[in-house]
Every structure is written in C-alpha cells, then in structure tokens.
Amino acid sequence: MTGNIENEQGPKHKRDLTRRKVVVASAGAAVAVGAGATLAAGAFAGENGKTKGASATSTSSDSEVCYRLTSETTEGPYYIDADKLRQDITEDKEGIPLTLDLKVIDSETCKPLRNVAVDIWHCDALGIYSGYESLSTGGGGLPSGAPSGSPTGEPPTGAPSGGTGGGSIHSEPTDDERYLRGTWKTDKQGRVTFKTIFPGWYQGRCVHIHTKVHVDGEWTDAGYEGGHTCHTGQFFFDEESVLASAEVEPYSTSTTERTTLTEDTIYDQSGTAGGLLTLKYDKKNIAKGVRASITVGVDPDATHDGTDDAVQPGGGGASASPSSSAS
Known part of the structure; x- marks a missing residue:
C-alpha cells in the first residue's frame, strides 16, 4: 500500500499534482471498476434548495438542485489511503444497513464529474475505526491516558475525531483491519453508491x-493513479435518525455519551451544503435499513486534502472559497 496522503504532500498545484495511488488486490478489481455498478434511479429526488445554508441553483437541462461548493472539513487522524476498491464496505460488521448514494458535481458548472475516485470511511456501530481499534474509544471505554468525564465538545486526546489542532495530525494504523472503508469511481452521471452500515x-x-x-x-490495471484531492468532507445524520438507531442493537449497548448534531465542533450547521444527508427509512422500523443521499459540489481545480483550510474543531465556519486553496 502506498504511503498516506499527508506524507506525500508537496507544494500545491492545480492539476499537475501526482501524489496518490490506489493499490488493489488484483487486476480483476480494475475490471470491476470499469464495469461500474447498478445505481439507484432517482436517488436524489428528495433533495431541495430549502435546506438551511445551501446555495442552490437549477440548470436548464437538469431539474436537480446544484449545491455550490460543499463544506470542506478536516481529514481526521484515521484516514488510510484508499486501501480497498469496492462499493460494499460492510464486511461482517453488525448494524443497520445503509445505502449511500452520492453525486459529485463541479460546483461552478453544476456538471457531473465522471470517473473520479471517491473514498468513504467511518466507525462501526460502537464507535470503532478499522485500522485503529486500539486507539478507538467505542463502547464507552477510553484508551490508556485519555481524559475521562463527559465530553465538552472538543474531541479528547486519542479518540477518533475529525482532527485536532491544525487538522494535519495523522495516526499510523495500528492493525490490519479495513472494514467500513472503500473507494469507487463515479459513473457518467457523477454518481456512486456504497453499501455499509449506519x-x-x-x-x-x-x-x-x-x-x-x-x-x-x-484508472489502470493497478487501480487509480495520480491526480489530486479536490474535496475532503464529512456527511452527517439528523438527530431523529440517530435517536432511532440508538434503540437498535448493537447501538443500544453503547455506554458512550453522545454528542448531538448541534453540539458537534466539525459540522458547520449549514444543512445540505455542510454535508447533511437526505435520509429515507421506515420511521417505525429503522432496523430495516436506511437510504442516504447527497449531491457533493466540488472545485476540481482546487486542492483540499483536509489538512489546512478545512473547518476545524470549534471553528463552525463555512468552507473556504475555491480560490483560497488553488495556487
């Protein structure tokens, strides 16, 4: 596997920055990527321009809403450089089934971006990150030396977070687990779908x-090579859905005090523009599964690796303008 992005970062460029490579287990994976996947039709029909903080316009040829520049956030310490090319990242982890439908567009033209690589990663139902199980604090247990007591809104030392300080702090993996992590490419409509858990x-x-x-x-037989990171962000869930999930095992067994959406120090409170997902599920039985969707507006000429101009803990600000990070 190649080194992590932050270890390869050099001077910023617009499009000539070649610094990352996705390594796959076999050449067959590249064939699978080329074939793509069956994506859900109309997955974004529920999005609208009324979400607080979203700057939205509609194109003449497309009735979908165009969100101008989704908020950048810090990368966090537990990113692993695209270790798995796959859409189903669940492995054997227990939890509420989640289908994540994404559409990536150019925030200036509103046109879909095809064949771009999209990474997602998140903790499991009890707050544990793969690759960093010994550092995670899921289930209420704290790592050795970590502070105790109720959370104050600032991520504690050693806990998985969206990052601390300048946002460039990175931890090297402590184990070989890679569940709930994956990379896949967008189709000609800029869409990509992942299967995971809530x-x-x-x-x-x-x-x-x-x-x-x-x-x-x-995209080559070896995976995805070259290019640059134009967006680093986070997707968020409304309180109603989180409270519903907390009634379902194994979430209900967690003893960790929960930080709410409004208390979070990374989410900028701007609704869809800030990464708030549109969710669909049976309100009487969320355990059946959840479908989440969002359109992600990015500046393909910018470099946003999540280590400098992103929303930082306690910042609560909107994303930086496209020109602020593109040299």
Missing part, C-alpha cells in the same frame, strides 16, 4: 461519515 458514535463527535474526492487521476 455509523455509531464516540466521545466528542456526532454521527458522521468521512469522504474524499480525487480528480485528474487515471
């Missing part, structure tokens, strides 16, 4: 999913 929570953060979008690379 994330749990851990001390200091609300329920969320991390994401990165990589552009200008090339």
